[in-house]
Structure formats: C-alpha cells, structure tokens
C-alpha cells in the first residue's frame with residue numbers, strides 16, 4: 204500500500220474514496236477503511252477491475268485512489284441511454300452492445316473466482332463504464348464484508364441487494380460461485396430494459412417465495428430470444444443447473460458475432476427515480492441516499 208507521497212503522481216482520472224465521512228466515525232470504521240484498501244490491493248491488477256492507484260494511510264483524511272471511469276456506473280449510464288433526444292449523449296444500445304459490454308464483467312468474475320472469491324454484488328450499479336465504453340467490475344464492498352465476517356453464513360440483510368441475489372442467498376445459505384451467475388442474468392435484464400428494476404412488482408422481502416413458484420425471471424418486453432435464453436440459463440433456481448462461467452463466456456462471444464446490431468433498445472416511459480427506488484427494494488430499507 205502506497206502512502207500520500209504518491210499522490211502527486213495521480214492524474215485527474217482518479218476517483219477518490221475518503222475517510223472519515225463524518226466527524227463521529229469510529230476507530231472500528233477507520234480500521235475497516237484500511238482493511239478494505241488492503242483487500243483491494245490483494246487482487247493485483249486485472250484489465251477488467253479498476254486499477255488501485257494508491258492509498259493514503261498516514262494522515263486523515265485517509266484516501267483510496269482508484270482509476271476513474273468517466274461514464275461512472277452502468278446503471279446511470281443505461282438511464283442516460285434512454286435519452287436518445289439528448290444531443291450531448293448519443294449512445295444507443297443494441298443486443299450487440301449488451302453481449303459485447305458484459306464480457307469484461309464475466310472475465311473479472313472468472314478472475315475473482317480463480318482467487319476463491321465470490322463477488323456477491325453483481326449488478327449494473329457495480330459495473331463502471333469508461334469513456335471508450337471499456338467496462339470494469341466494482342462493488343467489492345460486500346465481498347470484503349463477507350471476508351471479515353470470518354466464515355459466518357452470509358445473509359443478504361440489505362434489502363437493496365435482494366432483487367439481484369440468487370435464491371440460495373435469499374434463503375440464507377452460503378453463496379456459491381454460481382450465485383454470481385444468477386446475478387449476472389439479472390444484470391443482463393437491467394441492460395435489456397435500460398435500467399429497470401428487476402422483479403418490479405414483487406416486494407423484495409417476498410422475492411424468495413415468488414422464486415419458489417416461478418423459478419426464474421420473466422421475459423422483459425422487447426427482449427430477443429437470444430438474450431432471454433441467456434438470461435434464463437443464468438437464472439436457474441438450482442445452482443447446478445446454471446450455465447458455467449466458461450460456457451457463458453463462450454456463448455456471449457459466439458452470439459456477439461451473429462447478433463442483430465440494428466434494433467435499438469428503447470423504453471417508452473420516462474424515467475421515474477422514486478418509482479425505481481421503490482421497485483428495486485430501496486424503499487423498504489428507506490435508504491434513499493444510495494443513488
């Protein structure tokens with residue numbers, strides 16, 4: 204871990220995490236911030252993870268500096284892609300983009316799994332998008348919290364994570380690598396719908412019972428057969444029935460070469476943040492500060 208002596212080398216393409224956030228931050232939170240920095244440094248560089256540029260440890264505010272990805276998180280990027288009339292933002296997404304943009308997410312999952320980590324928080328908000336549409340997987344907070352809870356059974360306490368979680372996680376069983384595959388299927392759903400919340404009509408606390416009945420996620424409107432079949436191969440109730448990571452990467456690569464690049468994904472309804480928060484499950488935890 205580097206010290207603040209390195210900061211003058213950092214460029215303006217740097218995203219900083221600061222500590223403390225509040226004056227009442229405890230010593231435990233201080234340790235946890237440094238622990239998280241150390242956790243990030245253990246991964247080493249990978250093309251599909253944001254680069255850790257340095258950490259200020261010797262004086263407050265403590266800082267973690269990571270490579271900045273200019274379009275920020277994929278969820279807000281998807282919302283901006285709805286505004287096709289906005290001349291400053293001329294991105295239009297097709298199935299091709301979905302197949303192409305999500306492959307780095309799988310590559311970073313593969314890397315984490317090879318190091319015996321489960322990401323546990325795969326969703327559009329955990330993915331960062333660069334100016335050149337490079338994509339990197341972030342959102343490693345829950346993986347760190349699981350590591351520090353020393354092998355106790357991980358329970359998805361946070362309501363706002365539930366809509367992305369595999370049934371076994373909702374049922375308070377330990378996460379498996381294939382739990383990340385389920386969440387990847389939900390991420391594809393978010394992309395096809397340009398950032399709609401998954402399971403919009405189901406209350407997050409009742410999602411497990413819902414999945415017990417239907418076993419998978421409903422086809423989103425306008426979703427192609429190709430994409431829906433990939434989503435379903437990820438979102439299988441039984442972990443062992445889910446497609447493997449290697450197979451999924453192969454599938455995406457093959458489909459990317461043959462898919463229709465013409466049909467632009469669109470959403471007719473204007474975006475409504477309050478509705479999103481409610482339907483994504485944030486409303487139940489009253490955590491409106493997250494976005």
Ligand SMILES: Nc1ncnc2c1ncn2[C@@H]1O[C@H](COP(=O)(O)OP(=O)(O)OP(=O)(O)O)[C@@H](O)[C@H]1O
Pocket residue numbers: 218253269270271272273274275276324328329331341342343344345493
């Ligand atoms: N390296 C980065 N480059 C650009 N934007 C970033 C970067 N890291 C975070 N952001 C932006 O800041 C927001 C908050 O990031 P942060 O990592 O604090 O998320 P969080 O809600 O705490 O996530 P978690 O689910 O990991 O707890 C992200 O949604 C994203 O828009």
